[in-house]
Amino acid sequence: MKKLLSKTAAFVSAAIIASSSSAAVFSAYAEDTAESTGVTITFDVSGEGVEFGTKTDPTVFDPVENATYISIPEGSLTKEGYHFNGWTYDGVYAYQKGDVFLVPEEILKQDKDVVLRPVWSSSAKDTVYHNVTYVTDFYGEPIERPEWLKDFKCSEGQVVAPDMTMIIIDNAYARGWFCGDIQINYNQKIIMPDHDIELTPQWFKRVNFIFYAGDVDRLNGNDTYSFLKNENSQTELAAADRFSRNGFNLTGWLSDYDGETYAPGATVNIPNVDVTFTAVWTPKTYTVVFKSGVSGINNVKIKGDTDTAIQCPDIERDGYRLTGWKFEDKTYKVGEDFVIPGAAPGLGISLDAVWTEEIPESQNPEILKGDANLDGKVSISDSVAILQYIANSSKYSLNAQAMENADVDGEAGVTGKDAAMIQYLDAGIITEL
Known part of the structure; x- marks a missing residue:
């Protein structure tokens, strides 16, 4: 199966791209070849007329056993009429001091020892x-x-x-x-x-690395970003903040190249084809606050995930009845399910209590359907009182009697339909409520 994230490939690519970090990637290479016992690497210093350089410790060229790689030592050789240029194991590739020689995979598999031989060039003046x-x-x-x-x-x-x-x-x-x-x-x-x-x-x-938010709602900003990447190298995937979605955390990238899901910021190998990474979303957990709005009455806090339902609680207040909980333009009744919608990044979710003052029976006026402002008559002013209550129940509250009078459309609860019915009555379209 094709993979973007491969330890062996990651090592080879890293060695190609950044030789300065070779020490950091050796452990990865050794881990990948753990099934191999390594081989013995020998330096051939036995040629005729070959001597060690004046400042060279001969022991630096001692055989290295059970090795999968070696760093070419600092020492040098001398030979009359020649320049010493480094080492080779195949007569093609050269390795100089400080270079890393990786034992080829085929040699490791065959368990063959490696002999590195010196590379010489003529020092004669007439050299071509x-x-x-x-x-x-x-x-x-x-x-x-x-x-x-x-x-x-x-x-x-x-x-x-x-x-x-x-x-x-x-x-x-x-x-x-x-x-x-x-x-x-x-x-x-x-x-x-x-x-x-x-x-x-x-x-x-x-090739193009395309990052796609997916066919999702509540997205803030663009849903697609594309970046040119170089084949046969490595790159870091986009971070978790590449996209913003209310109520969700970006927790992964699903690749259409190999079907794998990668963590945001993961380092991957770049193939020779365009790759689309689709965001993997996880619902956020919120502490939803039901605010009493009254000193001395504690707020109620309930935890839940985005798009899950929690029940609106009941709380008590002397002289008042809890009509419901207001969130944006809707009031939820006690015991009704509130589906957590998710908030913009950095914001929480809260609902405000809607209180209705309770009037003692001795003070209750006779029920007059439509008399929402309790002025003893039904007029367009009652429709206005209802609409104000719907828009801002905290500022334009209705007590229990007013709420009962205002509910005239035959359906439970005070809504815009009740205001419309009163307007019809005031306009003469209907004759009674």
Whole structure:
């Protein structure tokens, strides 16, 4: 199965991209090859006329056992008539002091020991130098050559370290080179043969990493962002704050490339195709506050997740009846389900108590349907009183008698329909309530 996140691939890519962090990634490589016992790496210093450099401790070239990699030691060799340039295990790739030699996987699997042999070039004055030429084309089509890319010369046995600066064109980039069939990756070096050579670019795609919020509601801002990424490298996925959605946390990215879900900010390998990452949302947990609005009466707090229902509580207040709980433009009755809608980032959720003053029976006037303002008659003013109550029940409250008078449409509760019925009566459209 194709994967964006692979330990082995991650190590190889990291080694290619950032040799300066090699110490940090060795443990990852060793872990991936844990099933292998490693091999013995030997430095061949036995050639005729070969001596250790004057400041070289010979023990630095002692064999290394059970190894999957080695850092080339600082020491040097000498040989009359030659320059010492480093080491090779295959006569093609060269490794100089401080470079990391990784034992190839096929050698580890075969459990073969590795012998690193010295690389020499002539120090004679009449040494012949050959051309190293960069040929910049894109799959056979010439492209403009960067000014900083300079050809150079090497003699047989010298180390060729190509310029690894990235070349970018349209939706492709080049990093690394080919010398015929020899692939030279980032920070790799080859041994100069006894003839001119041409280096051609290794091209990789620049692909789109698309981050999509999904077909969801309550989204704040854009639902899609796209970024160009370089194939065969690594990148960090977008953080959890890339999208904002009321009532939800972004907890992952679902990849359409491999079907895996990755954590926000995870480091992944970049394939050679566009990839869409769809946000994975998790409901937030809120502490919903039911505010009494009265000193001495505690607020009620109930926890719940976005889009789940909680019951509106009942609280008591001397001389008043709890009519309900107001949230935005709706009042919820005691015991009614309140579905937690989710709030904008950084905000909470609260409901305000709606109180109706209780009037002693001895003070109760005779019920007059439609008389919401208790002035003893029914007029357009009663419709206004109802509409004000609906808009702001805290400021324009109705007591128990007024609430009973105002409810005239045959349905429980005081709503805009009650105000409309009174308007019909005032206009003569109907004759009674």
